[in-house]
Amino acid sequence: MIRDFIFFFSEALISIRRSGLMIAISIATISVSLVIFGIFLLISANISNLSNFFSAKLEVRVYLKDQVAQTDIPQLKAQFESMPHVRKVEFIDRDVAWDDFKKNFPTIKLNSILSNNPLPHAFRLTVSETEQIPSLVTSIRTLKTVDHVSEMGEYANRIATFSKYTRIAGIILVSLLTMATLLIIVNTIRLTVIARQDEISIMQLVGATVSFIRWPFIIEGLIIGIIGAVIAITFLSFGYSLLVVKFQQSVPFVPMLFDQMALNLIYLTVFALGTILGIFGAYLSVSKTVQHY
């Protein structure tokens, strides 16, 4: 009911005003934890972004020697196509590849460094099974026209392994932090509960239900959680955009996550964790502190 809610809300504000310092400390703690949680989410999202970037797992690139003439191309293509487990063969002209590269990395002023195209002609081979890639690569390497072979699958695999371990480490770190934050919120709210013990005992005397007594504190926890989350998100979004700019300047070839939708989802997760921590912390501390009938 609205009039009850107004009452609960004003009670929560009274309580926050009375124990200002403890509330401020709680908000700071929850902010720090949420920032770390957010950083973990951002790192994790970037790693999986990177992994997708390389995850043309079933792809082998064959770079040809410079002296290979354009006329030899059809014959080579046929040769690759005849190899076992090769599903598709695509020729990548060096000029096309160079244009693509320049388009992909507009921040690098390539023309000022290089006068002509450094890229060789290449073939992109799509393989039917990952396990067949090593033997295929060995046999292609024996060809005289081939300069070198790169298989992106290896990078993708390595990144996938790396991302698995960072995820595990992150989950452990975040759960420990969440526990610590929860304890701090529980204690903060408990102090405000104790500060209002007289009021609570009078409420119980005149027949207030436990949930009626609990609501103002839940709202207090919610306010702490929301303020903490907003601070954390502000910090994260400013920090990230700053970092992205710096990163793109120094290591421009590493793709970073730009997708605003994906970033918003991360910030929303941080916000949700903050509010849940606030509410749950308050609930726990009132249940533990308020004497039951």
Place this chain on the structure above:
Amino acid sequence: MIRIKRLRKVYPNGFVALEDVDLHITRNEFVYLVGQSGAGKSTLLNMLYRADVPTSGEIYIDNISLSGLAPKQVPYLRRSIGVIFQDYKLLPKRTVYENVAFALRVMHFSRSRIRRQVTQVLELVGLQQKMNHYPSELSGGEQQRICIARAIVNNPPVLLADEPTGSLDPDTSWEIMQLLSKINARQTTVVVATHNKAIVDDIRKRVVALEHGRIVRDEQLGLYHA
């Protein structure tokens, strides 16, 4: 209204506060519980509004057994019992009006109904002029009136008073007791624990005397001492 059967209360430290107490209080009765400190008066009152539970025995209020009451139902029992104390138990940072309105808020009354009932009850206890004062600005007698107003604002059928005149001067005590009599006359069962001899002997009502946790005397229109 209130029926107590073979009530016994032993505190965890082994102190026997009440022993074999049988008491029947009818509707709209006015009863003094008298006896020395430690005789068990407060313990008995606390168990009536379930601030404490007996070791054994039964209490019925309006034929409802308190021992069969689930913790969730206790708030609803409390709404039918008003309680006043020697130390008033008021909220210092709230005005007279807010202190009384607090009790009705807890019961989800509407704002207009709260205003109507609080104004009425403050008139009854004679504090309508001091509605917006804070408890600390008022005298002890006036503070006790706020406490009484809060206890009866929702017209509970039972009013319990634990040493209501314990910290008041004789004249004020007399006024407070007159007020309790007035409330009793409005269809409310009143139980007053007191050791104010002058009051008990002056405003004559039923007297139940406790000694070492046992009822030793129970007489209509009795005196403080037999």
